[in-house]
Amino acid sequence: METMERYDPQAIEAKWQKVWADEQSFHVPNPEPSELASGRLKSYVVEMLPYPSGDLHMGHTLNYTIGDVSTHLRRRKGIQVLRPMGYDAFGLPAENAAIKEGGHPRTVTERNIASIREQMHRMGWAIDWGREISTHDPAYYRWTQWLFLRFYERGLAYRKEAPVKWCPNDQTVLANEQVVDGRCERCGAEVEAKSLTQWFFRITDYADELLDEMDLLEDWPERVLTMQRNWIGRSAGARVVFSVEGSGEELPVFTTRPDTLFGATFFVLAPEHPLVAELVEGTEHAVEVLDYVRRTSARSEVERAEKEKDGVFTGRFAVNPVNGEPIPIWVADYVLMGYGTGAIMAVPAHDERDHAFAERYGIDVRQVVAPEGVSLPESGAYVAHSASEVLVNSGAFDGLPSPEAKERIVADLAARGLGEQTIGYRLRDWLFSRQRYWGCPIPIIHCPSCGEVGVPDDQLPIELPDITEVAPKGRSPLAAAEDWVQTTCPTCGGPALRETDTMDTFVDSSWYFIRYTDPANTELPFDRPIADYWLPVNQYIGGIEHAVLHLLYARFFVKVMNELGLCSFREPFARLFNQGMITAGGAKMSKSKGNVVNPLEFAGRYGADTVRLYTLFMGPADEDMDWQANGLEGIWRFLNRLWRIGHEQAGKPAGDPGTGALARKAHRTIAKVTDDIDRRFSFHTPIAAVMELVNDIQRSPADPAARFATETAVSLIQPYAPHVAEEIWSVLGEGRLWERPWPEADAPLLVEDEVEIVVQVNGKVRDRLRVAAAIDDEALLALALASEKVQAHVDGKELRKTVVVSGRLVSLVV
RNA sequence: GCCGAAGUGGCGGAAUUGGUAGACGCACCGGACUCAAAAUCCGGCGCCUGAAAGGGCGUGGGGGUUCGAUUCCCCCCUUCGGCACCA
Numbered sequence: 001m002e003t004m005e006r007y008d009p010q011a012i013e014a015k016w017q018k019v020w021a022d023e024q025s026f027h028v029p030n031p032e033p034s035e036l037a038s039g040r041l042k043s044y045v046v047e048m049l050p051y052p053s054g055d056l057h058m059g060h061t062l063n064y065t066i067g068d069v070s071t072h073l074r075r076r077k078g079i080q081v082l083r084p085m086g087y088d089a090f091g092l093p094a095e096n097a098a099i100k101e102g103g104h105p106r107t108v109t110e111r112n113i114a115s116i117r118e119q120m121h122r123m124g125w126a127i128d129w130g131r132e133i134s135t136h137d138p139a140y141y142r143w144t145q146w147l148f149l150r151f152y153e154r155g156l157a158y159r160k161e162a163p164v165k166w167c168p169n170d171q172t173v174l175a176n177e178q179v180v181d182g183r184c185e186r187c188g189a190e191v192e193a194k195s196l197t198q199w200f201f202r203i204t205d206y207a208d209e210l211l212d213e214m215d216l217l218e219d220w221p222e223r224v225l226t227m228q229r230n231w232i233g234r235s236a237g238a239r240v241v242f243s244v245e246g247s248g249e250e251l252p253v254f255t256t257r258p259d260t261l262f263g264a265t266f267f268v269l270a271p272e273h274p275l276v277a278e279l280v281e282g283t284e285h286a287v288e289v290l291d292y293v294r295r296t297s298a299r300s301e302v303e304r305a306e307k308e309k310d311g312v313f314t315g316r317f318a319v320n321p322v323n324g325e326p327i328p329i330w331v332a333d334y335v336l337m338g339y340g341t342g343a344i345m346a347v348p349a350h351d352e353r354d355h356a357f358a359e360r361y362g363i364d365v366r367q368v369v370a371p372e373g374v375s376l377p378e379s380g381a382y383v384a385h386s387a388s389e390v391l392v393n394s395g396a397f398d399g400l401p402s403p404e405a406k407e408r409i410v411a412d413l414a415a416r417g418l419g420e421q422t423i424g425y426r427l428r429d430w431l432f433s434r435q436r437y438w439g440c441p442i443p444i445i446h447c448p449s450c451g452e453v454g455v456p457d458d459q460l461p462i463e464l465p466d467i468t469e470v471a472p473k474g475r476s477p478l479a480a481a482e483d484w485v486q487t488t489c490p491t492c493g494g495p496a497l498r499e500t501d502t503m504d505t506f507v508d509s510s511w512y513f514i515r516y517t518d519p520a521n522t523e524l525p526f527d528r529p530i531a532d533y534w535l536p537v538n539q540y541i542g543g544i545e546h547a548v549l550h551l552l553y554a555r556f557f558v559k560v561m562n563e564l565g566l567c568s569f570r571e572p573f574a575r576l577f578n579q580g581m582i583t584a585g586g587a588k589m590s591k592s593k594g595n596v597v598n599p600l601e602f603a604g605r606y607g608a609d610t611v612r613l614y615t616l617f618m619g620p621a622d623e624d625m626d627w628q629a630n631g632l633e634g635i636w637r638f639l640n641r642l643w644r645i646g647h648e649q650a651g652k653p654a655g656d657p658g659t660g661a662l663a664r665k666a667h668r669t670i671a672k673v674t675d676d677i678d679r680r681f682s683f684h685t686p687i688a689a690v691m692e693l694v695n696d697i698q699r700s701p702a703d704p705a706a707r708f709a710t711e712t713a714v715s716l717i718q719p720y721a722p723h724v725a726e727e728i729w730s731v732l733g734e735g736r737l738w739e740r741p742w743p744e745a746d747a748p749l750l751v752e753d754e755v756e757i758v759v760q761v762n763g764k765v766r767d768r769l770r771v772a773a774a775i776d777d778e779a780l781l782a783l784a785l786a787s788e789k790v791q792a793h794v795d796g797k798e799l800r801k802t803v804v805v806s807g808r809l810v811s812l813v814v
Numbered sequence: 815g816c817c818g819a820a821g822u823g824g825c826g827g828a829a830u831u832g833g834u835a836g837a838c839g840c841a842c843c844g845g846a847c848u849c850a851a852a853a854u855c856c857g858g859c860g861c862c863u864g865a866a867a868g869g870g871c872g873u874g875g876g877g878g879u880u881c882g883a884u885u886c887c888c889c890c891c892u893u894c895g896g897c898a899c900c901a
Contacts, residue, residue, distance in 0.1 A: 223895075226818060230897050237901085255901060268901095305899060332899095339900045346901085352815095353899055426900055547896080617839075619827060623819095624894085628826070634839045637854095644854090672830095680830070688828075688838035695838090698855090758834045763882050765834060803881050808833055811881045 009607020048542030072719035142461035171472030233426025254340030439502030
């Protein structure tokens with residue numbers, strides 16, 4: 001036998017990567033204005049852009065290989081596919097690295113970008129490099145600032161003093177979404193409560209749209225939608241106005257149980273409630289109450305939640321609007337200022353927390369709803385509410401079912417101006433200002449006479465000044481750049497100061513997927529017709545960790561951009577795929593644990609194709625997977641086998657494959673691979689299917705369909721392993737594989753002409769018969785009954801029932 | 815506590831609409847080739863029982879529906895994820 005070149009992934013991969021780079025094979029130009037409505041098949045595939053940490057990790061490899069498979073498949077189906085890449089370049093890691101090294105964050109970031117770009121090329125991903133963007137580039141953040149100003153003009157970005165979460169380690173405030181179990185999402189430090197003046201986006205104005213417009217999404221994982229729903233936390237209830245006895249001052253509360261109003265036996269204010277100090281001023285309770293408020297503010301969130309419920313009496317009373325009854329007003333930290341009105345009516349008979357509190361302080365418990373027909377137990381009984389209950393002890397409302405009572409009581413209050421139906425949300429406004437250097441400057445000027453003034457558009461971008469001391473000190477390091485801070489007011493021309501906080505990086509990443517469509521635009525963030533042509537994103541791919549961060553913010557941004565007339569779509573991402581996490585030894589990979597697996601290391605040993613295939617072969621891409629390096633061997637063997645078979649078959653004439661078993665297998669494989677990737681988003685099962693096909697070819701290399709089957713296998717594996725597939729194709733097929741049409745299965749050949757039929761007796765498999773697929777049910781039943789193995793179990797017993805499923809089985813009951 | 819997802823050989827996993835459980839791969843065992851090794855190829859590989867043919871059991875546990883259940887229903891256990899003093 002002639003000697004054959006060995007499979008040498010390093011040489012092959014370098015060769016094809018050079019071709020793709022030189023020819024810009026994956027560059028997709030925007031359509032001309034006249035082509036926008038051409039009805040041409042197009043698709044927009046975006047993967048969450050990487051934070052340029054310098055090293056490509058397994059998460060990137062999985063993410064971008066999924067995107068690559070989707071992209072190649074769509075492209076070869078004749079669809080014009082946009083698939084760009086960029087860098088989420090602002091943020092703490094680069095800044096912290098720079099502080100450690102003594103360099104500038106920009107230097108560190110740009111070095112990392114160069115490195116990660118190089119590694120992406122090395123993996124052979126089919127990216128349109130002509131649209132590369134980076135969020136730290138003034139040409140990009142100019143438009144982040146421009147968008148901020150549009151939000152600001154509409155009152156959707158505002159500054160206020162509020163209780164906020166502060167990370168003592170990162171020396172900056174955090175958004176609610178960045179606090180996990182009372183800790184900083186990034187560094188794990190326990191967050192502190194502070195009251196500071198900060199910038200917010202009014203995302204709460206969009207709570208209903210963020211919930212209701214989930215209907216516009218084509219296909220998102222249910223778990224992400226559930227997390228967003230939980231996060232927004234919409235609940236229907238009522239606003240009921242109590243008043244302070246004596247002063248008449250209004251004390252509105254939010255409740256989901258207005259039917260229990262007659263059971264309110266006390267009233268509670270959050271310690272941060274603005275009326276607390278006023279209520280106790282000059283009374284004997286003042287010292288104790290103010291002391292309690294001080295102690296509470298020193299407690300962390302976690303501490304507050306875990307300790308036993310406590311509180312103090314203010315000495316004042318609130319008037320219950322349903323019966324005029326005065327009830328004592330307490331201050332307790334189990335009531336949160338951030339939800340509802342920061343005040344509650346407490347109904348200890350029907351709320352566990354209120355009950356615990358009442359027990360501790362000896363407050364009355366008054367039952368006001370009970371299961372229908374049940375006579376009232378002695379006073380003080382605690383009843384958890386159940387499905388069907390009627391009111392008791394509630395004056396004119398006694399006997400009414402709870403749901404009806406809710407409406408009637410609120411209607412009654414509304415008539416007196418003391419209540420209304422309303423909706424409560426858990427979602428808070430998005431706190432986006434940060435006291436750090438390496439972020440997008442907020443384009444605002446503070447003028448002693450004009451107040452807060454937006455920077456005029458023609459002065460954008462407000463560039464981040466170069467400063468040497470970027471370490472955080474609890475206020476923005478930018479404040480130290482005096483030449484930069486000192487400016488003139490655009491309105492009055494007088495001396496003024498620049499805003500020194502920077503934006504959260506989640507602002508940068510809330511619109512980048514639109515910038516890709518028009519990355520060089522110097523007039524606008526993007527051209528509306530072009531953006532409308534490509535968006536919404538047909539396939540968005542990324543990690544689950546952004547379920548309520550980036551994915552919620554980006555949806556909010558797009559809704560506002562839509563209302564600003566910048567685009568006509570309401571949702572950014574039609575379909576979302578969340579890939580699982582790749583762990584090492586069952587644990588999340590991290591530098592501190594020293595268990596980081598570097599894909600490039602394995603690409604150096606086996607080639608990028610093997611690494612790409614293996615990351616997808618490990619398991620379902622949307623589940624977590626543990627990295628087992630020895631599994632790579634199986635993929636390596638498979639590619640070597642494909643290589644050998646490809647070269648063997650290349651020496652044979654390409655005759656008629658016929659309609660034999662191997663030809664049929666090839667067609668079935670085409671159908672399965674296409675369906676699995678396209679419809680099921682199953683990326684690992686197609687690999688197994690192609691392996692099966694290759695195993696079959698190996699068993700019968702002289703089959704008339706062997707060459708066709710080999711071409712098919714190479715063609716089907718191309719989206720996963722584009723280099724080796726291309727190389728084999730160059731000796732086996734015509735043209736360039738990445739430009740070849742995706743194979744189509746021949747429907748008649750998908751049907752087997754002979755099938756295996758299972759015969760069950762009383763539910764147990766007793767025989768398997770090979771029969772013609774076209775056999776009719778009667779003949780099949782006769783054949784089954786004729787089987788010796790079957791007869792051994794039927795054995796003269798009475799046949800009670802027979803079931804024949806054509807092409808599958810015969811089931812006999814005796 | 816509430817919500818969601820999952821539990822299948824030694825391991826990763828497959829079984830798409832209720833119809834052959836364990837595809838494909840790893841590991842392991844045996845064989846061929848080789849002076850030998852590597853590579854490659856062929857075969858075996860759920861558990862129990864049996865010389866074999868076969869038989870029994872088997873998809874976290876228990877029940878149910880069905881001719882037939884990994885798949886549907888009920889109860890329970892475990893793991894993971896989210897939310898959590900949200901009134």
